[in-house]
Amino acid sequence: MTGFTEAAAEGGHPAGVNLWGKRDDMVVHERDPFNAEPPRTALAGRATTPTGTFYSRNHGPVPDIDPSEWRLRVDGLVERPLELSLEELRTGFEEVETVVTLQCAGNRRAGLNEVRDIPGEAPWGPGATATARFAGVRLADVLARAGLRPRAAHIAFTAPDVSRLADPPQPYGGSVPVGKALGPEVLLARAMNGAPLPRVHGAPVRVVVPGWIGARSVKWLTRVTARSEPSENYFQAVAYRVPPADADPGGAGAADGVSLGPLAVNCDILDPDDGARLPAGPTGVTGYALAGEERTVARVEVSPDGGRSWVRADLDEPAGPWAWQHWRTTLDLPAGEAEVAARAWDSAGAVTPESPALLWNPKGYANNSWARVRLTCR
Incomplete structure (x- = not known):
């Protein structure tokens, strides 16, 4: 695996100090969007992962959102559409904390690269998995206040980070079935490891979907939509699916593979x-x-x-x-x-x-x- 430290890439930053607060020996697969993982030994012996060691997977430039101006829209198949400020989210619902392991669907891709080349995909090693204490409010509580209609079967998430990977470029998004969304473990998180959520990890608010691929834990959340069908976003309908081995990954569509959700052992x-x-x-x-x-x-x-x-x-x-x-x-x-x-x-x-x-x-x-x-x- 090859890479370069973000400190070196940014230039002028002393060792161990960089734009995103990550350790200086991170393997950086891309600088913009920022995609990096720690060496495997940095994860050893730690029940939870320091925030500076936690991997970063992004699909577009990291947004810079003013928390005072941030609003969360809750719409779609709901009885009472909501628009919540950060303060309303913080004070209007019970706050909970959960220890969660997040794992990128591309974790250990380097091992598949050894079998056969995978062009255009970062060769993630074993470091695209990590564990943190996330604090926030239950998504289920917010949906309960909005009132789901009977036809609501999927909960979609939308973020403002525009990705060039989609054609045409579009903001990142995804969805989970309503049964998972209503689980008490699914959070709208504002904090990570006892501190406010860092910008690179989704501040001011991100979704945390335990037990599922990290791609469903959408960062920089701005909208939650109740739908009868899964999200039509590129990262739900096309990406993060396992197509057949003989498929053209650039032309794979919604019907060409299995949508990834729960993590395998x-x-x-x-x-x-x-x-x-x-x-x-x-x-x-x-x-x-x-x-x-x-x-x-x-x-x-x-x-x-x-x-x-x-x-x-x-x-x-x-x-x-x-x-x-x-x-x-x-x-x-x-x-x-x-x-x-x-x-x-x-x-x-x-x-x-x-x-x-x-x-x-x-x-x-x-x-x-x-x-x-x-x-x-x-």
Whole structure:
């Protein structure tokens, strides 16, 4: 994976200080829109991820919204359309806090790139996943005040960040089924890790949809619309779908693939890093596992020899029902080259597949194949 630090890209910023407050060793896939992830080892051993380490996935320039002028419109198939200021949102509804793991649908795309090239898509590594404490109000409470009509089946979100990826360019958006939107875990978040939501993470208000791909947690939210059908926005109807392997990703349409929603069970190795050189002998290996929607992680196994033999890892307790679980084990690695692999099961019995070749798709989404790192032991 190649990249450059945002500090270097912006020029004139001292190491570790940059426009978006991110650590100076972030792998930056794009500067504008800003897309960056931390090295995998920066995520190890932390139940929650520092905001400066949290990955950033954007589809257009980061908006600069004046909180005093921000308004949230709630419209569509509702009895009482609303227009709420930030103060009205803050004082008019119960505030809650939830620990949530967000994961980009393109997380671990680099592994699919090794199977077959995916032109035009950033080669995200394992760092496009992270966990934070988000605080705000329940979307369900806001929808209850607006009064959903019986025909409302989907809740659409609209943001002001215009993306050139769509043809023609359009603001970012998406939707979730009304059943998910009414879940008490879905937030209109104003804070992250005990501080006001940073601009690059969606200030003043973003949606947080736990258990679903990060693309549905729309940032810089300005409009919530109750609809009978899913959003027609490009990022719902065309992007973030898994088309057949032989489809042209540039021409894929709404009927050409499966729309991504709930996350599949996934895990990865966070420490040691891929390509590390280590002393032979007992070696601690740590990572994370995550099950989407309301499923939980049932088991994680780790192999010292590329999958020929396995040991069961110890699982930490999650920080909440919508958060990842870290795992750990010790492997006795002999001198020479070693391939360490990890796989996970969820509470529904689903298991991460062995090979990324089984998952390759022309957009590079949803790689949850076995995690692997290659080590040299001396």
